[in-house]
Amino acid sequence: MKPSLHTSLSPALLPLYDVSSSIVVIIDVLRATSTIATALYNGARCVIPVDSVAKCIEIGRQIEGITAGERDGKIAEGLEHGNSPFEYPREFIEGKTLVLTTTNGTKLLHMALEKGAQRVITGAFSNLDAVCAYLSKQQQSVVLGCSAWKDRVNIEDTLCAGAIIHRLESAFEINCDSSKIAHTLYQDAKKDLFGFMRKQNASHYHRLSGYGLEEDIRYCLTPNVAGVLPVYNEGKLTSDLTIS
Amino acid sequence: MKPSLHTSLSPALLPLYDVSSSIVVIIDVLRATSTIATALYNGARCVIPVDSVAKCIEIGRQIEGITAGERDGKIAEGLEHGNSPFEYPREFIEGKTLVLTTTNGTKLLHMALEKGAQRVITGAFSNLDAVCAYLSKQQQSVVLGCSAWKDRVNIEDTLCAGAIIHRLESAFEINCDSSKIAHTLYQDAKKDLFGFMRKQNASHYHRLSGYGLEEDIRYCLTPNVAGVLPVYNEGKLTSDLTIS
Structure with a gap:
């Protein structure tokens, strides 16, 4: 019997x-998960996802890490860096630890841990193939957890879930309408993800492009520019290639 | 300024x-909402939606109404009738009161009332144009509330939200990714809604067709077979044509 795959469209x-x-x-x-993949791909030692700005500052001080994060799409007060993947090129991040807090992604990660998830990894278009290769090897049930925006379903996370499903559908038992909706949406959008987001004037496209972050959006919709597998273990996300 | 439209994909x-x-x-x-439209279209005096089987039996006895409802897609124990629109032809339902409880729809209706909704109406493909005509006349904000299945997003309610959006998008301000996802899904499916549901093997299609209810599904996906507008007022849904 094939393992099951479900999609949760919102925390x-x-x-x-x-x-x-x-x-x-x-x-x-x-x-968040595009930036996590990018930082690890560029040699960060690890990423520590935390669910509050206060914790981010505290842990950053303790371990001499780089504190980063956003609230409502902007650098959170008291932190050194934001949530843009372009802030973490190799010459800056290599060998360092990133302590990261974000509005939606790190919150969902902690929810999954509290609910006893067997294993937590992070996925984005940036590391799509690495995620799919890992999932297809494990032969285990999968829940794709979209971080959404303050619990409101969003297009880009749904599209990414759809992209994963598109690559894995034959390997899993998918009795899940949310997964089918995500897959249908992706098939509509896959030829031009950026164009689809712009045409739909997706809420997050609208928000970020208003901040002048169109290049971030383009990067975050480009598949496999940061082909690592971020795996959570004892408080840290590391690119543990041996795990696959 | 146009009024806003949002879609809630799950209670x-x-x-x-x-x-x-x-x-x-x-x-x-x-x-549920296909059956409500059908019963009112066929002359039911009103439909009283209740959120428990016990309350359904109690009210049914008090007012000598017809008790009906399902739990998990089957007639609930202690009730006289189920949730199939075919159980309510004119010769049976005309002039009568239907007391109805269902797994998802009546639950969501009571949630909306508790949260102080300004007005609650019910929509389905069966009464699509009546709903759209009403909404476009009101010039008021709209929330499309999909009943889903035990809180899990489902394809058919999302498609119906998409069908409403398809007809109303120019009249509303739609800054809502869920609405855009619903609309995209509907555009993919609209040529053959039943075929789309079957091809996707939607969870509810699978469940009901397993009970031999394919004809119910076909009926419930057919637009405008029961062109009434069920409006909630003081505990009852009536087809109040004067309201539009």
Whole structure:
């Protein structure tokens, strides 16, 4: 029998799924999980995801890490860096530890941990193939967890879930309408993800492009520019290639 | 300025939307809101939606109404009738009161009332044009409330929300990714809604067709077979044509 795959379109829906026997993929395309993949791809030692700005500052001080994060799409007060993948090129991030807090992605990650997820990884278009290769090897149930925006379903995370499903549908049992909706949406958009986001005037596209972050959006919708697999273990996300 | 339109893809997401200044459209295509439209179209005096089987039996006895409802897609124990629109032809239902409880639809309706919705109506493909005509006349904010299945997003309610949006998009300000996802899904499916549901093997299609209810599904996906506008007022849904 094939393992099951479900999609949770919002953190508010995560309690509906049995994460305790599943690998949970945290998806926050704009921009947390794109930035996590990028920082690790560029040689960061690890990324420590924390769920509050206060904790970010405290841990950053303790371990001499780089504190970063956003609230409502802007650098959070008291932190050194934001949530743009372009802030973490190799010459800056290599060998360092990034302590990261974001509005939606790190919150969902902690929810999944609290609910006893068997394993937590992060996914984005940036590391799409690495995520799919890992999931197809594990032969275990999967929950794709979209981070959404303050619990409101968003287009880009749904599209990324759809992209994963598109690559894995034959390997999993998918009795999940949310997954089918995500897959249908992706098939509509896949030829030009950026164009689709712009045409739909997706809420997050609108928000970020208003801040002049169109290049961030383009980058975050480009598949496989940061082909690593961020795996959560004891408080840290590391690119543990041996795990796959 | 145009009024806003939002879509809540699951009852678990309804608290995210400001229903207190909105008309809320309860959508439960398979089968509660299709059956409500059909019963009223066929002359039922009113439909009393209740959120428990016990209350259904009690009220049914008090007012000598017809008790009906399902739990998990089957007639609930202690009730006389089920949730199939075919159970309510004119020769049976005309002039009578239907007391109805269902797994998802009546639950969402009561949630919307508790949250102080300005007005609650019910929508389905069966009464699509009546709903759209009403909404476009009111010039008021709208929340499309999908009943889903035990809080899990489903394809058919999302499609119905998409069908409403398809007809109303120019009349409303739609800054809502869920609405855009619903609209995209509908545009993919609109040529053959039944074929789309079957091809996707939608969870509810699978469940009901397993009970031999394919004809119910076909009926519930057919637009405008029961062109009434069920409006909630003081505990009852009536087809109040004067309201539009």
